[in-house]
Amino acid sequence: MGAWQRMTGMKTLQGKRILITREKSQAKEFARLIEKYKGIPIEVPLLHITCRNIIKKTKVELQTFDWIFFTSAHGVHCFFNQFKDNQFIQTLFATVGHKTEKALKEYGYKASFIPTTYNAEVMADEFFKRYPEADNILLVRGNISRQVLVNELTDRKRTFETIVVYDTKAYTNMKETLLHVLEEKKLDYVTFTSPSTVKTFMEMIEGHPTLQEFLTIPAVCIGTTTEKAAIKFQCKRTIVPEMFTIESMVEKLIEMETCN
Numbered sequence: 001m002g003a004w005q006r007m008t009g010m011k012t013l014q015g016k017r018i019l020i021t022r023e024k025s026q027a028k029e030f031a032r033l034i035e036k037y038k039g040i041p042i043e044v045p046l047l048h049i050t051c052r053n054i055i056k057k058t059k060v061e062l063q064t065f066d067w068i069f070f071t072s073a074h075g076v077h078c079f080f081n082q083f084k085d086n087q088f089i090q091t092l093f094a095t096v097g098h099k100t101e102k103a104l105k106e107y108g109y110k111a112s113f114i115p116t117t118y119n120a121e122v123m124a125d126e127f128f129k130r131y132p133e134a135d136n137i138l139l140v141r142g143n144i145s146r147q148v149l150v151n152e153l154t155d156r157k158r159t160f161e162t163i164v165v166y167d168t169k170a171y172t173n174m175k176e177t178l179l180h181v182l183e184e185k186k187l188d189y190v191t192f193t194s195p196s197t198v199k200t201f202m203e204m205i206e207g208h209p210t211l212q213e214f215l216t217i218p219a220v221c222i223g224t225t226t227e228k229a230a231i232k233f234q235c236k237r238t239i240v241p242e243m244f245t246i247e248s249m250v251e252k253l254i255e256m257e258t259c260n
Contacts, residue, residue: 011258013039019190021197023047030246044178046200048171051078063087065138071096073103075140078165080107096123118244119225120148135159143167168196175204182214193222195229202233220249
C-alpha cells in the first residue's frame, strides 16, 4: 500500500468518468474510492442480489462439516444472517479473499485459509496442497456461482455438500439508464467485478446501433475470469490488476493515467 500511496500522491483520476456496474450495496465502496482520487464514478448497478431462506437446513447438520468454503461476502452475510449464534466452534473456514474474510470476521470467525490469488482455481489448488486430507466440506454458493470448486471436490472424491444462499439476477430496470450513460459518449472506463456483470452488460446493449463503439471503451476487470468473459463478448481493450480487488483496480487505473 505504501507504493500505491506514493504513486497516487503523484497522479489522480482527475475528471475521469468511470462506470461502476456492480451490485448497488457494493458499488458505494467502489465509488468512494474513485472519488478519493478525484475520479467521477457513474453508478449503474446491473445486478440485484437477494438472500435465500436456508433455515430449513438445520444448525445441527451445518455444524457437522469440518470446513465451510465462502467465495463471496454475499455468501457470508446471507449464511450468517440466519445463523447468528456461535454455532461453528469446531468448524474451519476458507474464504476466496480478504474481503470475504472481512465479512466473516463480522460474525466472530476468521479464515484458516485464503488463497494467494483470489479465484476459485487457485483456491482449490492451494487449499489441497496445504490440506491434502481435508474432507467433509460445505460449499456456500450463489445460484450462478461457477462450478470450479464443485468439480475439484468431485474429482478428488471428497465428501461435500453445496448450499445456495443467495440469488443473483439482472437488474433489468437499469437498462435504460445504462444505454443513456453510454450514448452520452463521455465514459473513460467501464468496470466489471464478475462475469455476471459482463454478461448482463452485454445483454443490455445487445442490438444497439452503436454496440461496437461501446465495446471500445476500456474495460477494467477485477480478475482473469472476468476478463475472459469480457473478451468472449468482444471487448476491444481489457485491463486487469495484479490483485483481484477493487483497490487494485483503482491502483491500475491510476497507473495507466500516470503513463498517459
